[in-house]
Amino acid sequence: MAKLDLDEMLAQIASEIAKITYRGRVADYIPPLADVSLDKFGMAVCTADGTCARTGDAEEGFSIQSVSKIFALTLALQHDAAEIWQRVGREPSGTPFNSIVQLESEHGIPRNPFINAGAIVIADILTARYGAKGVQAKLLALVRDLSGRDVTGEAPVSINEATARAEKSSGHRNVALAQYMRVFGNIRHDVEETLDAYFHQCALTMSCTQLARAGRYLMMEGVNPVSRHVIATAAHNRLILALMMMCGHYDASGNFAIKVGLPGKSGVGGGILAIAPRIASVAVWSPGLCAAGNSLLGTYALERLVQMTGWTVFS
Template sequence: MDINKILSEIEEEIKPFLQQGKVADYIPALAHVDPDQFAMSVTLFDGTTYSIGCSDTKFSIQSISKVFTFTKSLNIYSKDLYKRVGKEPSGNPFNSLVQLEYEKGIPRNPFINAGAIVITDTLLSHYKTTNDTFEKILDFIKNVAHNDDITYDEEVYLSEYNHGYRNLALANLMKSFGNLENEVEDVVRSYFKHCSITMSTQELSRAMLFLANHGTDPISGEKFITDNQAKRVNAVMLTCGHYDASGEFAFHVGLPGKSGVGGGIVAVVPKLMSIAVFSPRLNSWGNSLAGTQALELFSQKSGLSVF
């Protein structure tokens, strides 16, 4: 397979899609991002990385961080985690209050906002303080990415915190149902902070390799989670990683993946590679429009999917 050729073709074919969609302007700090950016990186098990576009440009990973927090929480709590958060697709927008009320404060899955807030709460209960919780999340991402330079964007963090009324409402609703152990303010601050972590597509594609290899980094040999836990994370990415468009993504791309409203998407090809794309303009579901199209083209041209 000539990955360079495939990526070059995608870079040309994706151009018409770069002008479609809109940035996540409900987070003011993201409203000013250059909307015409595009990047894509593919990392193989031997460490070889192929990239196109602005692949070393850091951007706010937003909900992609939920993959890492879910992985850490699952590793700590194992099956007990599912007493507080489900593993089914939501079929509703990622910030739905209605579904949460109906299901008595138990979020459908770890990747909708309510689910990720509960996951953050479980980590806060384990690590005790907001600073320690964030540092442990950041350290984990640094470890799987093998990069100590990864950090967060203070402006994005404050922008989310100052305008995160719906997420505060979700957290308060879950607190009223007894599904939040810590103070709402502490949980939500920790949640916004890990969503504001910034990474490039090169860094993200490297960071996802362990999930393409049953929880073990294929380059360093370090085992981060068990085979079964990696299977669970990949399964939830496939069924829930793109909110109420997860079925569309599975249908057109056919790979476990996770999107973020910062314009990033990660995906894994089991036993082969991991992929990251970035394009800030989003479709109506809140997923990168050109990024989704690029992954569909990659799947078509390479013949790679889990089906």
């Protein structure tokens, strides 16, 4: 599809978004996110032919929060893949992203790596290998390499220390999840170090354009289309996309699959990364959330894009 067509589509979507009055609620339980304007909206689409279209606030950095779980899982899969699936499930949870309910009945094994408990286990696996500071460095290096730089003066992908500190000071439920899993032996490293790695992971800050570029390996069967480096094996790439489809929007994943029909991963910062295999990597940001913790207008924007392009995997 020509870039000009995508530019027109994104302009149309942005125009529709601007007319919508109810925009959801920001994640005010994390102080730095509470001050983000509900008027913000950005969207970027990077296609397999190398073009990238964008609209709105697509160049402004935002906290990607749980979208980072994709990259942490990718990093973990490059090594101890067998250990991961002994300690984390691969099924939808059907409960909120920070729920502790299932852990007791399922012996401290989280349902999947995209709920908070599962992501904390992934952080524990990575921390045992690299150390808390090492995980931050590895993850930042991976995402920076994947996102590249193609805009003059573009701020590099970074970890926002103020956001990480706020996550730590307000993340009591995440602390409870980690301590509870430690009782079952599923957190094996120092809890505080594992949580430090997790909170810093969630504080990754980047723009829609950077996020869409970073997701290109997922649309290209695990291969970075710029460097040609294998980021994930084809089998691991399919696994990540399947988990994004089934679990990427927590207990609203089924509704997202029906409405949008693409593998996607949301974060409470209002970002969503969606992948049209072999076609495009799409990032959208609108900080207002629905009751399930997913971007309200971001979901609408992706639904409209799929309606315009026919990119759903179910067609």
